Amino acid sequence: MFQLKSSNFDQLRAFSDKKPEEETEEKKPEEETAESQEETSDDKVEKLESELKEMKDQLLRSLAEQENIRRIAKRDVENARNFAVSSFAKSLLDTSDNLSRAMEAVPEEYRTDTENHPVLATLYEGIQMTDDGLTKAFAKNGLKKFGAPGDKFDPNMHEALFEYPDENMEAGSVGQVMKVGFSLNDRVIRPAEVGVTKKA
Template identity: 35%
Template sequence: MSTEQQKPPVEETDVAVEAEASPDVEVELSEPQGLEADIARLEAELQQAKDTALRAAAEAQNARRRAEQDVEKAHKFGQEKLVQDMLVVADNLERALANVNADDEAMKSVAEGLELTLKSLIDGLKRHQVVQINPVGEPFDPNLHQAMTQVPNPDMEPNTVMDVFQKGYTLHGRLVRPAMVVVSKAP
């Protein structure tokens, strides 16, 4: 037998392959309008399947991006509780330093030790993106400051920070503790 005799005609093969490839689709060659309707329906289903797949891929990408952002925030702000605890130590060192009599020769070395310890602590916090807020002379900002009291002062503009009871701090730009301040008001 030659190869020409073994191969069925091309038209018969195409119809047989189409029928085998999609058994759910009925192929009616006698009605061209029915085929056009089937083609339109199948194209619509294909478009809908493509749209669904595209939406699923976009949702997966968004979920991956949200997870990455959550991990980044956890790394960035996971140390916030530790920073808050360390701020208590810094406050205590500042209070101790303020109450040491530096005129007394015996206390002078204690004051120097407290200053060096406080500086070392603040420098360590700075290395981890903890920034001190000491807003004396700046306009009052309720996002960064907590007003403890208002005092009339003709020498300063109203709503200007006159004094700081307790310094505030931010971690990577996010407020950890507001500065507790005295604010000027018009006399």
């Protein structure tokens, strides 16, 4: 009959007791690997979410910048269209002033006197027609005259050359117009030169 020695039995028992522990120890690294994989996948998700957020911000900034560029370009095109003739118009303002001076130089009693002063009357009529034609051409391109006695003084539109007392007009009004002003599409390109009334 086969007999086990006590020492052999103890070794066998120790081996059998040890094996489950080893298996448990072998499983622990696998569990750690699974946990590390879960952590790694969480890190990847966070990283992807962060990149997505950053790309979304960049996209929004890019869209806002494009909208600003479009708005600025549209404004520049409108300004170019509305004020392209400003330098040309300014060069014609002196011509308009000279026509006005020529009409004022003809005495009122001679302006319509075709019997006694037909030459002056005809000259005045021709100058007036030329001035009217120029004024219509100005208006067609957005250029308008302004500045008349009785207007309220506006420093944005009028240049005050002097002040004088006038009992018949309200203080701070345009009393005399030395040179009319011009605006191009509601932008003043030349202020009116005026005399302003004050309290007597």
